[in-house]
Amino acid sequence: MISNRAQNLQPSETLKITGKAKELKRQGKSVVSLSAGEPDFKTPRHICDAAIKAINDGxxxxxxxxxxxxxxxxxxxxxxxxxxxxxxxxxxxxxxxxxxxxxxxxxxxxxxxxxxxxxxxxxxxxxxxxxxxxxxxxxxxxxxxxxxxxxxxxxxxxxxxxxxxxxxxxxxxxxxxxxxxxxxxxxxxxxxxxxxxxxxxxxxxxxxxxxxxxxxxxxxxxxxxxxxxxxxxxxxxxxxxxxxxxxxxxxxxxxxxxxxxxxxxxxxxxxxxxxxxxxxxxGSLDEVKAMRDQFKKRRDFMVNSLNAIEGVSCFSPGGAFYVFPDISHYLNSEKPDGNKIASSTELCMYLLEEFGLALVPGDAFGEPNGLRMSYAASMNDLEDAMERFKKGLGSLG
Known part of the structure; x- marks a missing residue:
């Protein structure tokens, strides 16, 4: 019998969405994922070299x-x-x-x-x-x-x-x-x-x-x-x-x-x-600062793109690599099949299944009127994601 402790825990929603996106990709579907909280840069070389030296030194x-x-x-x-x-x-x-x-x-x-x-x-x-x-x-x-x-x-x-x-x-x-x-x-x-x-x-x-x-x-x-x-x-x-x-x-x-x-x-x-x-x-923090500068450019692109979409509002965050726009305007809107979007979770599943865009619903973070987008992705992916997002929201009545 599995313990009550284990049964009472909820699986990570971010890992759940990321896993679903990877499964769709394996099926050959085009998916852009902004769900993972992971930098898309490589670990700086001097850090890797120190690890290699440690291995070689036993x-x-x-x-x-x-x-x-x-x-x-x-x-x-x-x-x-x-x-x-x-x-x-x-x-x-x-x-x-x-x-x-x-x-x-x-x-x-x-x-x-x-x-x-x-x-x-x-x-x-x-x-x-x-x-x-x-x-x-x-x-x-x-x-x-x-x-x-x-x-x-x-x-x-x-x-x-x-x-x-x-x-x-x-x-x-x-x-x-x-x-x-x-x-x-x-x-x-x-x-x-x-x-x-x-x-x-x-x-x-x-x-x-x-x-x-x-x-x-x-x-x-x-x-x-x-x-x-x-x-x-x-x-x-x-x-x-x-x-x-x-x-x-x-x-x-x-x-x-x-x-x-x-x-x-x-x-x-x-x-x-x-x-x-x-x-x-x-060691030097130069590469850390270079990554930060790239994140800042991506943040500005995401904030500007989101605020240009009717019914979406997004403040400019001061750090990390996430934006958390307010999408309450689209809750209770109708999908093309006539069914309503009742929550941010349903909206994210709709965007993933119909438009190949993986985002994390605000419900997972305790805020039902929002959703999380990670901009730890290339500018090409971010531009593609914003097109899919705009198109997905535009399909709702």
């Missing part, structure tokens, strides 16, 4: 459960250099991807029945990770008019005597929204009045910020450091998705708890990936 064994001392020292140096944050290597634990850091972090702090506040739209895995930790997600819907950013008043109104943590993601998956210094200060002011609440700050997209520098909640509220679980990694900024390497920076108490969980579940991440990550943080 660096094949297990490492310390928390990661090699050299990598944790490189992470500490990076956090100081790029973020102005002071950590000790003992406050860093490396993992098999930032997703694992989030999941194990929640397992370390959440007890059965604890509440975790999650602003919506949210990354699809957050509520399921809370469920796995036997906590309760408190989903708070934000607004398109506010670029889908959580306000201090919404935070205050969501806090109860069961609140254990809040999850913040900036730049955001799925919206690309970035919190400003002033917006984070507002949230920090509320959290100062609730010293029992942890803050899980997911900053995996920090190198993909288009206007100004990335701002962490710790930059505006260093006094909250002992309560912040800072999650980051190498997948997005360095195009290292398949290398599976992330990390958590937190208090010694939290890192010790996460380390115990990790030691029993997975142990340390790949030794080869850790050597590659060292090179990423110790």
């Amino acid at each position: 660096f094949h064994g297990y490492t310390m459960n928390t990661g090699t001392p050299e990598l944790r020292e490189a992470i500490v140096a990076k956090l100081k250099r790029d973020n102005g944050l002071d950590y000790d290597p003992s406050q860093i634990i490396c993992s098999n991807g930032a997703k694992q850091s989030v999941g194990f972090g929640l397992l370390a702090i959440v007890n059965k029945g604890d509440e975790v506040i999650i602003p919506a739209p949210f990354w699809v895995s957050y509520p399921e990770m809370v469920r796995l930790a036997e906590g309760e997600s408190v989903l708070v819907r934000t607004s398109f008019e506010n670029d889908f950013k959580f306000t201090p008043q919404q935070l205050e109104d969501s806090i109860t005597d069961k609140t254990k943590a809040i999850i913040l993601c900036s730049p955001s998956n799925p919206t690309g929204a970035c919190y400003s210094k002033e917006e984070l200060e507002g949230l920090a002011n509320v959290l100062r009045n609730h010293p029992e609440i942890y803050i899980l700050s997911d900053e995996i997209y920090e190198y993909i910020v288009f206007d100004g520098d990335h701002v962490s909640i710790l930059n505006v509220a260093p006094d909250l450091k002992d309560r912040v679980l800072l999650v980051n990694g190498f997948s997005k900024g360095f195009a290292m998705t398949g290398w599976r390497l992330g990390y958590l920076a937190a208090s010694n108490e939290v890192v010790s708890a996460v380390s115990k969980i990790q030691s029993q579940e997975t142990s340390a991440p790949s030794s080869i990936s850790q050597k590659a990550a060292e090179a990423a943080y110790n």
Whole structure:
């Protein structure tokens, strides 16, 4: 008999859509997919060379459960250099991807029945990770008019005597929204009045910020450091998705708890990936900046194209590689067969099956009036996708 824990979890909607698109491609159908959250660039050469050297040097064994001392020292140096944050290597634990850091972090702090506040739209895995930790997600819907950013008043109104943590993601998956210094200060002011609440700050997209520098909640509220679980990694900024390497920076108490969980579940991440990550943080960021500049051009194209379509609205996101347009105008519209589009999920399935365009419905992220488009694709694919999208919406009555 399968456990209740496994039965209660929902599969990732992004992986579901991506899998459906790949299946249609295998059947010989023309499909353009903007569903995956994966850079379409190659990992920079110097990072690959470091991994090859590690292999040739015989660096094949297990490492310390928390990661090699050299990598944790490189992470500490990076956090100081790029973020102005002071950590000790003992406050860093490396993992098999930032997703694992989030999941194990929640397992370390959440007890059965604890509440975790999650602003919506949210990354699809957050509520399921809370469920796995036997906590309760408190989903708070934000607004398109506010670029889908959580306000201090919404935070205050969501806090109860069961609140254990809040999850913040900036730049955001799925919206690309970035919190400003002033917006984070507002949230920090509320959290100062609730010293029992942890803050899980997911900053995996920090190198993909288009206007100004990335701002962490710790930059505006260093006094909250002992309560912040800072999650980051190498997948997005360095195009290292398949290398599976992330990390958590937190208090010694939290890192010790996460380390115990990790030691029993997975142990340390790949030794080869850790050597590659060292090179990423110790080397030049020129290619990272070049990728960011390309993403910015694509963002501008997507935003302009979407806002030129009747009934579609899209704000210009400050980071990541997603746009999250409002498509509420097309909900309850009729398909050519007379059936109505009742949800963003039905709209995305219609666009995939009839027009070969793979997108992720806003329903998956807790926002029924939107959908997520990833522009981690070539300009040719993006232009093709916008034509298919316009044609698909135009077919609705």
